Structures are given as C-alpha cells and as structure tokens.
Amino acid sequence: MYKLIINGKSIEAPDGATILETARRAGIRIPTLCFLEKREPIGACRVCLVEVAGARTLMAACSTPVTNGMDIKTNSPRVRAARRQVVELLLSEHDGNCQICDRNQDCELQALASELGIREIAYEGEKAKAKIDDSTPALVRDNSKCIKCRRCVTVCSQVQGVGALHPQGRGFDTVIGPAFTLNLDGVACVQCGQCAAVCPVGAISERSHVEAVWKALEDPKKTVIVQTAPAIRAALGECFGCEPGTRVTGKMTAALRQLGFNGVFDTNFTADLTIMEEGTELLTRLKKALVDGEKVPLPMFTSCSPGWINFAEYYYPEFLPNLSTCKSPQQMFGAVAKTYYAQKIGVKPEDMTVVSIMPCTAKKFECQREEMNDSGARDVDYVLTTRELGRMIKEAGIDFMSLEDEKMDAPLGLGSGAADIFANTGGVMEAALRTAYEIVTGRQLPMENLHVKPVAGLEGIKEASVVITGTVPAWSFLEGVEVKLAVAHGLANVRRLLESIKRGEKSYHFIEIMTCPGGCIGGGGQPRMTDDSVRLKRIGAIYSEDESKALRKSHENDAVQQLYKEFLGAPLGEKSHHLLHTHYKHKPAL
Amino acid sequence: MAENAACCACSESLSEEETARQLEEILEEYRDKPGGLIPALQIAQSRFGYLSETVLKKISAAFNKPYSEVAGVVSFYSFFSTVPRGKYLVRACLGTACYVRGGKAVLSALKKELGIDVGQTTEDRLFSLDVGRCFGACGLAPVIMVNDDVHQRVKPSKVGELLKAYAAGEKGDAQ
Numbered sequence: 001m002y003k004l005i006i007n008g009k010s011i012e013a014p015d016g017a018t019i020l021e022t023a024r025r026a027g028i029r030i031p032t033l034c035f036l037e038k039r040e041p042i043g044a045c046r047v048c049l050v051e052v053a054g055a056r057t058l059m060a061a062c063s064t065p066v067t068n069g070m071d072i073k074t075n076s077p078r079v080r081a082a083r084r085q086v087v088e089l090l091l092s093e094h095d096g097n098c099q100i101c102d103r104n105q106d107c108e109l110q111a112l113a114s115e116l117g118i119r120e121i122a123y124e125g126e127k128a129k130a131k132i133d134d135s136t137p138a139l140v141r142d143n144s145k146c147i148k149c150r151r152c153v154t155v156c157s158q159v160q161g162v163g164a165l166h167p168q169g170r171g172f173d174t175v176i177g178p179a180f181t182l183n184l185d186g187v188a189c190v191q192c193g194q195c196a197a198v199c200p201v202g203a204i205s206e207r208s209h210v211e212a213v214w215k216a217l218e219d220p221k222k223t224v225i226v227q228t229a230p231a232i233r234a235a236l237g238e239c240f241g242c243e244p245g246t247r248v249t250g251k252m253t254a255a256l257r258q259l260g261f262n263g264v265f266d267t268n269f270t271a272d273l274t275i276m277e278e279g280t281e282l283l284t285r286l287k288k289a290l291v292d293g294e295k296v297p298l299p300m301f302t303s304c305s306p307g308w309i310n311f312a313e314y315y316y317p318e319f320l321p322n323l324s325t326c327k328s329p330q331q332m333f334g335a336v337a338k339t340y341y342a343q344k345i346g347v348k349p350e351d352m353t354v355v356s357i358m359p360c361t362a363k364k365f366e367c368q369r370e371e372m373n374d375s376g377a378r379d380v381d382y383v384l385t386t387r388e389l390g391r392m393i394k395e396a397g398i399d400f401m402s403l404e405d406e407k408m409d410a411p412l413g414l415g416s417g418a419a420d421i422f423a424n425t426g427g428v429m430e431a432a433l434r435t436a437y438e439i440v441t442g443r444q445l446p447m448e449n450l451h452v453k454p455v456a457g458l459e460g461i462k463e464a465s466v467v468i469t470g471t472v473p474a475w476s477f478l479e480g481v482e483v484k485l486a487v488a489h490g491l492a493n494v495r496r497l498l499e500s501i502k503r504g505e506k507s508y509h510f511i512e513i514m515t516c517p518g519g520c521i522g523g524g525g526q527p528r529m530t531d532d533s534v535r536l537k538r539i540g541a542i543y544s545e546d547e548s549k550a551l552r553k554s555h556e557n558d559a560v561q562q563l564y565k566e567f568l569g570a571p572l573g574e575k576s577h578h579l580l581h582t583h584y585k586h587k588p589a590l
Numbered sequence: 591m592a593e594n595a596a597c598c599a600c601s602e603s604l605s606e607e608e609t610a611r612q613l614e615e616i617l618e619e620y621r622d623k624p625g626g627l628i629p630a631l632q633i634a635q636s637r638f639g640y641l642s643e644t645v646l647k648k649i650s651a652a653f654n655k656p657y658s659e660v661a662g663v664v665s666f667y668s669f670f671s672t673v674p675r676g677k678y679l680v681r682a683c684l685g686t687a688c689y690v691r692g693g694k695a696v697l698s699a700l701k702k703e704l705g706i707d708v709g710q711t712t713e714d715r716l717f718s719l720d721v722g723r724c725f726g727a728c729g730l731a732p733v734i735m736v737n738d739d740v741h742q743r744v745k746p747s748k749v750g751e752l753l754k755a756y757a758a759g760e761k762g763d764a765q
Contacts, residue, residue: 163656169665179661180672187658 193524239390245537250405268415385525
C-alpha cells in the first residue's frame with residue numbers, strides 16, 4: 001500500500017495503481033478521452049493531465065503509476081489551463097459542426113469543452129479532410145470528426161481480435177482506419193460496431209435507417225411491423241436519462257405504437273422458435289454421433305450473432321460446418337412474418353415492411369445478406385439500433401417517461417423468459433438447456449431458479465457440464481452422458497477458445513458465442529458509454545425480466561406451438577428447413 | 591545492415607514464383623523473432639524494390655498480424671514504398687540540420703530537374719524521389735542520398751549534373 005495525497009486529501013493506493021484509478025476510487029473526477037477500462041492506457045489524448053509535486057511536467061494520470069508520498073493536484077490552475085489547451089487543440093482540427101452531428105448532445109468532446117468552460121479556440125489551423133466511408137451496410141466513418149484517440153483501434157484489436165482499424169500514416173496526416181486508404185469493406189471487418197460504441201465523437205456511427213423507416217411508416221400501401229430484440233428493453237431507457245438496467249418494455253411498446261407501427265412484436269417469439277429448432281438440431285447431431293456412430297460436426301456453435309458469423313466466415317472456415325444452420329431470431333422473424341403472419345392478415349409479403357430494433361450494427365449487415373429472402377421478399381427490411389429508436393421517439397415528440405405500459409401484439413409478440421435472456425452472455429445456452437433437458441428427461445432443469453450459474457457473468461470464456469440421468473425412453477441413448485458446454489463473448493475470447501479446440505486441448509458438445517462483450521446487452525448499437533458496470537446492470541435487468549414471467553421455457557410458448565401446428569409442421573421439418581435455416585460461406589480474409 | 595539499407599537496386603522484376611520463394615526465405619527467418627516485422631519489411635523491399643499488396647498480405651499472414659496493422663507500420667515510415675520505384679532512389683534529407691542549411695531548396699531543385707513530386711518515379715523508371723528524416727550526417731548538411739551513396743553539401747545548382755552522372759551510368763551502378 002502506498003500513501004499519497006490528492007488535492008490535499010490523504011489516500012492509500014495499492015502498488016501498481018495509476019493516478020487515474022486511485023483518484024476515481026476516491027471519488028475525484030479526472031476527465032479522459034482515450035482511456036478504456038481494463039485496457040493498457042495509451043496516454044494519447046493528454047486530457048487527464050495532473051500536477052505532481054516535484055515533476056518537471058504535468059503527468060498523464062491514466063498511465064502514471066502512483067508512488068509513496070506523491071502529492072497530486074488534479075484541479076490546479078495550471079492543470080485547468082493545460083487541459084483547456086489540449087481540448088482547444090483537438091477542437092482546432094475537428095470538424096465541429098455539432099448541431100448537425102449524429103453525436104450532438106451525446107459527444108464526449110462536446111461535453112468536455114463545456115465542462116472546461118471553453119469559449120474560444122485560440123488556435124486556427126488545418127483541418128483533416130473529410131472522407132466519408134459508407135462502404136459497409138453497418139457502419140459509417142467520417143475522418144474529419146476523428147480525434148485520433150485510438151479507442152476504436154484498441155477495441156477492434158484487443159477486445160474483438162479483428163484489427164480492422166489501425167493508425168495509418170504519421171503526424172497530422174495520420175488517419176485511423178483500415179489498411180492504407182482502403183474502406184472498411186476492403187478489410188475483414190465483422191461489422192460488430194464496438195468501434196462505434198466506444199468512439200467519443202461522431203467519427204464512427206451506425207448507418208442510419210431512420211429516414212427509410214419514417215418513409216415506410218408514411219406509406220399507406222405498406223403494412224409496417226416491428227420486432228424488438230430482448231436487449232433493447234434493458235437499455236432504451238438510458239436514451240431518456242434512466243439509470244442503466246431500468247426495464248422499459250411497456251413504455252417501449254407504447255412508443256412504437258405511437259410511432260405508427262401496424263404491429264408491435266417481439267424477437268423473443270422467434271428466439272423461442274430458435275430454441276425449438278436449434279435444440280432439436282443439437283439433439284439430432286448428438287444422436288447421430290452417439291447412436292449411429294456418424295461423423296457429425298461437433299461441437300455445435302450457436303448462430304444468433306451476425307458478427308460471429310462474419311468472424312467464422314473470414315477467420316475460421318474450418319468451423320463453418322459446426323455452426324448451427326439456424327438463422328438468427330431476427331431473420332427467423334422476418335421469414336415467419338412475411339409468410340405465416342402475412343397470410344393470416346391477408347397481406348402480400350411485398351406489401352409488408354419488417355423493421356427490427358436491435359442492439360447491434362451487424363444486424364444491418366445480416367438483413368441484407370443475399371440469401372435472406374426466403375419469404376419471397378427481403379425478410380427484414382430495416383434495422384434500427386437502440387440509439388436510432390431513441391432518436392425517432394424524440395423526433396416524434398413522444399414524452400417517453402410519461403408513457404403508460406402497453407403489451408405487445410399477438411401472436412408474434414409472445415415470448416418466454418428463456419427468450420429474454422438471449423440478450424445476456426450465457427443466455428442462449430441457458431434457454432437451450434431449459435428446453436433440451438426437459439425434452440430428454442421429462443423433468444425440469446434441476447438448477448436454482450432455472451439459472452445456469454457457471455455460464456452467466458462477464459468472464460470471457462465459461463464452461464459447464466451437465467450429466468444426463470433418468471432419460472425418457474426416446475432419448476435413453478443420452479443416459480449417463482456428460483454434455484460439455486462452453487460460452488464465449490468478445491471475439492478475442494472466441495479466438496482463444498477456438499484455438500484451444502484446434503490444438504485438441506478442449507472438447508465440447510455445444511458452444512454459445514456472442515460477438516460483443518457481455519452479449520447483446522453490450523452490443524455496438526446500444527446507448528453509449530457501455531462499461532462493465534453498465535453491462536452488469538443491463539444483465540441484471542434481463543434476468544429480472546425473465547424471472548417476472550410465468551412462461552420461462554421456450555417449448556411452453558403456445559404461440560410457437562400454434563405456429564408449428566398451423567404452418568411449419570415439426571422442428572427441422574421441410575418448411576422449417578426452407579424458412580428458418582441457412583448456410584455459410586468461406587470469405588477469404590481480405 | 592548493408593542489405594537492409596539498400597533500396598530498389600533491382601530494376602528487372604522477379605518472376606512471381608521467384609518472389610514467393612525469396613519472400614518465404616525472409617519470413618522463415620523473421621516470423622518468430624520478436625520485433626521481426628520491420629526487418630522483414632526492409633529486406634523484402636530491398637529484394638523486390640517495393641512492397642506490393644501481395645507481398646504485404648503474405649507478410650501479415652506469416653506474422654499473424656492484421657493487414658491494417660502491417661499497413662500502419664509501412665505507411666508510418668517514409669522509407670517504405672508500396673509503389674514500384676526507379677533504379678535510383680534519391681532521398682533529400684529534411685532533418686533539422688539539412689533543413690536549416692537549405693535542404694528545401696535542394697529538394698525543389700531535384701523536383702524541377704526530375705519533373706516529379708515526392709513519392710513519384712520518372713517515366714523512364716530511372717529515378718524516384720523521397721524525403722529523408724536524417725541520415726546521421728548532419729555535419730555534412732545538406733545531404734542527399736542516391737541509393738547507398740551519400741552526397742554532402744549539395745548545392746541546388748549542381749543537382750542536375752549529379753543526376754546526369756547516374757543516368758549515364760557513371761555512378762553507383764550497384765548491380
């Protein structure tokens with residue numbers, strides 16, 4: 001333990017702690033721009049400068065370790081002047097068209113300028129040339145807004161293990177981007193949008209579908225329906241000043257109705273459907289392996305997360321046969337809505353517009369994959385991120401916080417608690433176990449409150465195993481089998497897991513993969529800024545949503561059973577195969 | 591180090607197979623060495639004259655580094671070139687000493703004489719022009735380098751003569 005003084009106050013700090021950590025723990029705010037929790041500080045932005053007695057220059061708090069007897073001032077006139085100067089320099093080369101920027105009122109640079117009381121910019125210089133990169137369906141980059149803090153670089157290479165973005169060139173001409181002057185579509189970017197989630201300014205954002213959705217809502221010829229992913233209800237409130245982890249399912253439903261959607265539905269419905277299909281697929285693969293001695297691809301991987309699909313298609317083609325062939329819940333919804341539901345209400349698929357609200361940018365990519373049109377039209381037309389929905393609700397003048405709770409429409413609005421937890425890392429695994437265990441044994445999953453604790457939480461790679469006993473006759477071949485499970489989130493963790501499987505160190509039967517840290521609740525389209533404390537709050541909200549329901553198992557969703565009876569037949573049947581399953585292709589890493 | 595420092599001495603291009611073979615050799619030596627990327631890039635450039643997209647992608651795969659990261663390294667150092675260069679690489683030093691002793695005027699004279707801008711190559715593929723950031727010969731400023739030859743106290747008015755000697759093959763035919 002070190003003893004030191006910050007702003008005249010005696011403080012203790014462990015060996016190796018930085019000034020920034022120590023100050024934050026003591027409730028002293030030091031502003032930062034480039035800092036990312038749990039990552040090596042890079043000291044690029046110089047906003048966290050503090051005065052250390054005896055030091056010749058001001059020190060960057062994020063990257064300076066504390067020492068015994070240090071006397072630190074975080075708010076002296078010298079510090080304030082230096083910080084102002086740093087921010088003025090950033091502003092002098094920043095395209096500061098705040099009023100028309102995507103990040104207006106949600107920008108860390110703008111907030112910092114306000115906090116530091118900057119009223120004029122003492123420097124006038126060259127500004128970076130604007131170069132808009134809208135080459136991908138998910139993301140838009142604008143270099144003239146970039147302040148070169150490199151958070152996106154850190155997230156892309158260290159958290160996601162992708163490395164699509166790096167500093168190119170040097171000095172003033174440095175551009176943070178893909179190789180040389182390439183656009184994002186020129187490198188193997190998985191379009192997860194974690195870069196957009198950590199960007200402090202408007203340099204990387206999702207490609208907006210807001211205008212297209214307004215247009216569809218205004219079109220009298222169109223029946224416009226909306227599906228909402230489970231992660232939205234635990235985060236949308238943050239766009240309206242709620243604490244992270246506030247559940248706003250009912251208000252969200254009411255707001256969507258006010259926006260003019262003709263049907264307000266739940267991606268939970270098709271999450272339950274996914275469990276029916278994917279659970280059956282897993283049990284079929286296990287039967288083939290254990291009874292028929294066939295060589296089937298195991299472990300089986302979940303396939304809900306489109307960033308992960310991109311990652312596998314670019315970097316791990318050898319595992320593509322192991323991916324579940326199930327489409328993601330978003331795409332299953334589109335395919336079911338434009339066939340089953342469209343027929344029910346007598347609308348042609350081409351006259352129906354399906355909008356998704358997703359915590360994800362890669363979903364924008366997924367919906368325009370060429371194979372995703374099995375209904376005869378584009379299965380999902382537009383995808384709005386949580387942030388975009390927040391913006392539309394504000395644009396429409398809806399007073400979100402005063403809305404009365406409403407319920408979603410039948411039949412595609414009915415979802416189980418098992419579907420809710422698809423939003424959390426470990427949730428798809430838990431939902432699958434709740435159903436598969438019960439099918440195989442005729443008994444409820446013997447775990448407290450139905451939660452599979454070992455696969456929950458923010459650990460990057462989690463393992464569990466379930467020994468199956470007391471099987472019903474149809475599944476007796478699984479008697480005594482220990483089913484090995486793994487869950488990974490954050491693609492750098494996924495890479496580690498896949499490599500350990502390739503080296504033969506690990507073997508599993510079933511693996512859940514989510515692209516973003518924490519799962520969909522930490523998606524690239526969620527309100528900023530998402531750190532671990534926010535992730536844990538949203539995860540908690542999702543579990544409470546699940547626990548608040550009577551219906552907590554996918555196979556007990558009556559609306560899904562009805563869909564099989566009236567339309568699909570049986571899981572993995574011919575119609576399911578056509579509408580709900582897909583295939584993958586190796587994309588050479590660019 | 592002599593091999594590393596040599597630039598684009600080769601004017602004839604290697605066959606695809608020969609390039610691949612030589613590159614494999616370089617990668618074999620450096621892929622597992624810590625900090626091996628930059629020497630590998632240097633040697634590849636000295637062998638092939640420049641770093642093509644194909645070569646860079648092979649290097650990035652061998653080092654298990656994203657292409658964007660390798661491109662970041664290549665674009666950071668002015669020494670590296672991603673376009674084919676001429677037989678002679680002329681580099682005018684604009685380090686501090688050369689700068690204050692008229693390096694800029696020397697560079698202008700070179701540009702005018704060759705009819706190209708920094709980073710470009712003459713149509714006859716004889717000369718490429720680049721800017722250097724100190725060759726460690728500050729006492730001799732202003733300095734230019736033509737391939738491995740250092741020329742000291744260069745006067746803008748003498749630049750034409752100097753280039754003509756190379757063009758006529760009287761000087762520095764490294765081959």
